[in-house]
Amino acid sequence: MLIEKIKQLKQEKQAVILAHYYQRPEVQDVADYIGDSLDLSRIAAKTNAKIIVFCGVNFMAETAKILSPDKKVLLPVADAGCPMAMMINEKKLREYKQQHPDRVVICYVNSYASVKALSDVCVTSSNAEKIIRRFQHQKICYVPDKNLGLYLKEKYQLDLETWPGYCCIHNNLKPEQVQEMRHLHPNAKVLIHPEAPLEVLRLADYVGSTSGIIRTATESADQEFIIGTEEGILYPLRQKNPEKKFYLLNKGLLCRNMKKTTLPDVLRSLETETHEIIVEESVRIQARRSLDLMLEWSQEDA
């Protein structure tokens, strides 16, 4: 009944529902597109729908609005936010830039529009490696995720300063957990998201975005995998690979904010057209520049 109503309203209002891989399974099921930040930003930039209902956290819906200013972008739960995105703000980044005018500022997509607007280019965990390598011989400041920054700094020997931000879910992972899980599942490959600490990433067989983890597990001949990212990814992994086994690296890998959105929230959002995302136009134009560059460079290198 609920699902039927959502589908009907979606059609009537020419809306499209986008959902991140970390969303609840029933929300992923009702979505038109499921993906990671890069996939969903590409879809948001191209869609012909009049309304985008973004099932994720607020910086994601804001990114959709920056890329699709003529659409009405809705976030079903107003306070679904990302703590990492709140670990940096415009004022602090301005001060940093004044003190370090020689550093290129590269921002992770997990940031608000005002931070994207002050950055030279934006990246997601899917394209950060490709894009950051373009700046290999320059001084870089990477904001706000210290873990992805430190991982790339070590991998490519970069002159890179990191902001002290982190994802409170991935940052809690410990090397001992990887060792323990490897002991329990000796044939499993370990796939970890780069928001985890460097000492954990060093123990992984593969480090990559949620899309990268899904692709790697799906294409691999291996049958067992230890997954080091938010538990929502297990749903698409098991759907695509019903014969393979997936073990979550740690049961604490659950993002409370990503799980706030329920089906009744999606329905209410469509019915009442709330909560609409608004981005001030001058900020949007500047933020769009860093996102457009990201989309262009990830396309070129794809």
Ligand code: SF4
């Ligand atoms: S999983 Fe981490 S980075 Fe992603 S939305 Fe939740 S807190 Fe933010």
